[in-house]
Amino acid sequence: xxxxxxxxxxxxxxxxQSIALVLLLAATWLVVGASLEGTGAAVVSAGRTGFTVxxxxxxxxxxxxxxxGPHGGAAPARPYRWWQLALLAGTGVTAYTVASTVAIExxxxxxxxxxxxxxxxxxxxxxxxxxxxxxxxxxxxxxxLAVAGAVLYVLPRLGGTLGRDVALxxxxxxxxxxxxxxxxxxxxxxxxxxxGAMAPRILPVFAVGTMPLAVWAAVALARGESVSVASIGLLxxxxxxxxxxxxxxxxxxxxxxxxxxxALLGLATPPLVGVSSALLRLAPVPAPLQVAGxxxxxxxxxxxLTRGRRRASAPAAEDPMPGRTA
Numbered sequence: 001x002x003x004x005x006x007x008x009x010x011x012x013x014x015x016x017q018s019i020a021l022v023l024l025l026a027a028t029w030l031v032v033g034a035s036l037e038g039t040g041a042a043v044v045s046a047g048r049t050g051f052t053v054x055x056x057x058x059x060x061x062x063x064x065x066x067x068x069g070p071h072g073g074a075a076p077a078r079p080y081r082w083w084q085l086a087l088l089a090g091t092g093v094t095a096y097t098v099a100s101t102v103a104i105e106x107x108x109x110x111x112x113x114x115x116x117x118x119x120x121x122x123x124x125x126x127x128x129x130x131x132x133x134x135x136x137x138x139x140x141x142x143x144x145l146a147v148a149g150a151v152l153y154v155l156p157r158l159g160g161t162l163g164r165d166v167a168l169x170x171x172x173x174x175x176x177x178x179x180x181x182x183x184x185x186x187x188x189x190x191x192x193x194x195x196g197a198m199a200p201r202i203l204p205v206f207a208v209g210t211m212p213l214a215v216w217a218a219v220a221l222a223r224g225e226s227v228s229v230a231s232i233g234l235l236x237x238x239x240x241x242x243x244x245x246x247x248x249x250x251x252x253x254x255x256x257x258x259x260x261x262x263a264l265l266g267l268a269t270p271p272l273v274g275v276s277s278a279l280l281r282l283a284p285v286p287a288p289l290q291v292a293g294x295x296x297x298x299x300x301x302x303x304x305l306t307r308g309r310r311r312a313s314a315p316a317a318e319d320p321m322p323g324r325t326a
Contacts, residue, residue: 014257018305021249021265026272028242040225041101044235046217047227049093049210051239052247056206059199059244084190085204092183093209098216099176107169108161110154113270115173117150120267122181124260130185142303143264149296150267153274156287184259191255198248198255206247264304267297 080088103112120143128135135143163169191201221227253262271294277283286294 022268025269042217042220046213047235052243055240055244056203088205089209091179095179103172106165108163110161112173120263142300146300149293152293188259
């Protein structure tokens, strides 16, 4: 395969992965909001990630049974050091889950979304600081437009949704945002150039990160919180059917296109959920200001998408036989 053909294939794969990730993220919002009402946050968090770990374990085992090895036929990746694994699990799974959950409980559901919309800007600044160079003009402009659009979309929903402790909830949302920003940048650096299967790379991260969440859920159950068999089934489906492919795509994109690109894709989720809910008559039609925000977000993402496709084509010329994405 020629370098140009390999580059085209990688660019096409990135576009397909990006669209699939946005659609799956929107599905998680709709499923969680519609089917897990009445189940405690601790049980939902631990159950969802626990079933995700089971799904990732099954995929890793399947690769071994097929004879591909845990790396999908690519060169073996360097194992995580204990402190790398602790940082990744602690920030990307445990801290983010707990902080975002607490933020929603204290400040309401909308304000944390507004704070998390700043994640792509923070990640872009962190990547630029680490590389010791200014971000590309297209990346800067696209990120600014997309973040501004996300803020415009969320602002009209803010009124009347604030919780009992806005200050502490905002601090928790900031902690969640910084945890996820650090995780994306650090995971990309630790796994730079990884071409093998992604499931074995993220399995230990989620397994370790789920342990404190399991303790949190156990304490909640010991205090009398109940969970139904139906809720367990829904959590199993959510973790295995939806979140496993979400995390595989998300981490593949972090490695191939960068953490700031992956973070930016998350901004498309709230507008997509809003439009889908309106079409299904589950929510009112977006206001004019929200429509303007959607347009800005789409424009900004289109700018960054073009840059991300060019970036993804670079390693393709060096590695015409990339590893599987499972």
